[in-house]
Amino acid sequence: MNVKQLQSLAAKHGTPLVIIDHEIIRRNYAAFRKHLPKVQCYYAVKANPAPEIVRTLYKAGASFDVASLPEFMTVYENIRRLPKAKQQDFIWDKIIYANPTKPKETLLALDQYKPLVTFDNLTELEKIRRFAPHAGVVVRLAVSNTGSQCELSNKFGCAPGEAVDLILAAFKLGLVVEGISFHVGSQCTNFQNFVQALNAAAAVMQEARQRGGHEIKILDIGGGFPAPYNEHVKPFSELARVINAEIDRLFDKHIEILAEPGRFLVATAATSVARVIGKAVREGKRCYYIDDSVYHTYSGIIFDHCQYPLKAFRKGKREVCAVFGQTCDGLDVISQSELLPNLEVDDLVYSENIGAYSNASATWFNGFPPAPVVHVNL
Numbered sequence: 001m002n003v004k005q006l007q008s009l010a011a012k013h014g015t016p017l018v019i020i021d022h023e024i025i026r027r028n029y030a031a032f033r034k035h036l037p038k039v040q041c042y043y044a045v046k047a048n049p050a051p052e053i054v055r056t057l058y059k060a061g062a063s064f065d066v067a068s069l070p071e072f073m074t075v076y077e078n079i080r081r082l083p084k085a086k087q088q089d090f091i092w093d094k095i096i097y098a099n100p101t102k103p104k105e106t107l108l109a110l111d112q113y114k115p116l117v118t119f120d121n122l123t124e125l126e127k128i129r130r131f132a133p134h135a136g137v138v139v140r141l142a143v144s145n146t147g148s149q150c151e152l153s154n155k156f157g158c159a160p161g162e163a164v165d166l167i168l169a170a171f172k173l174g175l176v177v178e179g180i181s182f183h184v185g186s187q188c189t190n191f192q193n194f195v196q197a198l199n200a201a202a203a204v205m206q207e208a209r210q211r212g213g214h215e216i217k218i219l220d221i222g223g224g225f226p227a228p229y230n231e232h233v234k235p236f237s238e239l240a241r242v243i244n245a246e247i248d249r250l251f252d253k254h255i256e257i258l259a260e261p262g263r264f265l266v267a268t269a270a271t272s273v274a275r276v277i278g279k280a281v282r283e284g285k286r287c288y289y290i291d292d293s294v295y296h297t298y299s300g301i302i303f304d305h306c307q308y309p310l311k312a313f314r315k316g317k318r319e320v321c322a323v324f325g326q327t328c329d330g331l332d333v334i335s336q337s338e339l340l341p342n343l344e345v346d347d348l349v350y351s352e353n354i355g356a357y358s359n360a361s362a363t364w365f366n367g368f369p370p371a372p373v374v375h376v377n378l
């Protein structure tokens with residue numbers, strides 16, 4: 001999005017503002033499909049659950065990873081008017097409920113749709129059998145998340161050594177294990193995580209065949225595909241080459257492969273614009289206060305371990321400064337070292353690549369509402 005467009009949208013809508021460019025989402029989706037042609041792309045709705053984004057990806061032909069009943073319903077809105085049989089086909093073919101731990105109420109609500117759901121322990125399996133007996137199940141493996149921006153294997157996934165016992169237990173309970181899944185950690189720039197995880201999944205599939213005669217049909221390679229936040233992130237095409245080579249080497253050509261990218265599809269699609277509402281000098285450093293915060297669009301600083309460099313529209317010699325959010329909390333620090341020109345109150349600043357895990361986790365803290373969102377190129 002060019003600077004003129006940003007300025008004119010901020011003038012029209014005020015600040016703080018999040019601008020989401022749907023052309024970029026379509027482009028990211030097309031890039032994913034091009035480089036991983038054998039992989040069905042399930043958008044991980046949690047990265048940015050805006051219904052407009054879900055709609056754009058639905059129209060582009062995407063599938064969806066949901067992790068709560070409200071996320072499921074956001075996707076469902078798009079198929080509500082389809083005939084029942086078509087709805088059912090869509091849910092079965094194009095939605096995975098990929099939160100390994102689900103409240104029983106959610107399972108009860110989902111059972112009518114015969115969903116595909118993940119699990120990683122026996123307690124969950126027994127719960128699924130009791131409250132969603134029509135679900136197909138996918139066992140989630142814990143895999144190396146080394147070097148990824150956000151760790152997930154600390155909380156999810158069974159040890160690869162336990163996986164086949166769980167698969168056998170599931171079949172014994174009368175459930176059908178459709179697949180094996182993993183997540184290499186979000187913003188995974190260490191491609192070896194994918195290599196190791198694919199090898200672990202292949203070994204589990206082989207053991208399931210040998211010990212139980214069970215043929216697992218689905219391989220779910222999760223999310224983690226890195227957004228190009230900076231020049232250190234290697235191109236997606238390079239990661240895709242590594243993944244494609246391992247898939248060809250390790251798996252039968254009839255296996256169904258799916259992935260759950262979140263960040264990769266939406267991170268680069270959003271820009272936020274905020275206004276300087278105050279300035280001060282603290283210990284010799286210039287400090288700006290802006291009308292957004294880490295409780296709002298910049299929540300990814302806390303929850304996603306992400307940084308979003310700030311830029312100014314005003315020209316001038318840049319110096320190191322701090323940028324604080326609008327709330328009364330000392331934690332609300334957007335950056336302790338940003339390079340910005342000497343700004344005045346009411347000047348605007350903006351951050352690019354802020355579409356994933358950002359406004360998705362914005363709160364109403366301190367009475368400030370989440371920034372309004374404007375969608376362009378819908």
Ligand SMILES: Cc1ncc(COP(=O)(O)O)c(C=O)c1O
Pocket residue numbers: 044046047065098099152183185186187222223224225260261262263264
């Ligand atoms: C199960 C699951 N799938 C997919 C994703 C999306 O990951 P990413 O945004 O790194 O692609 C997440 C993120 O937390 C997840 O928990």
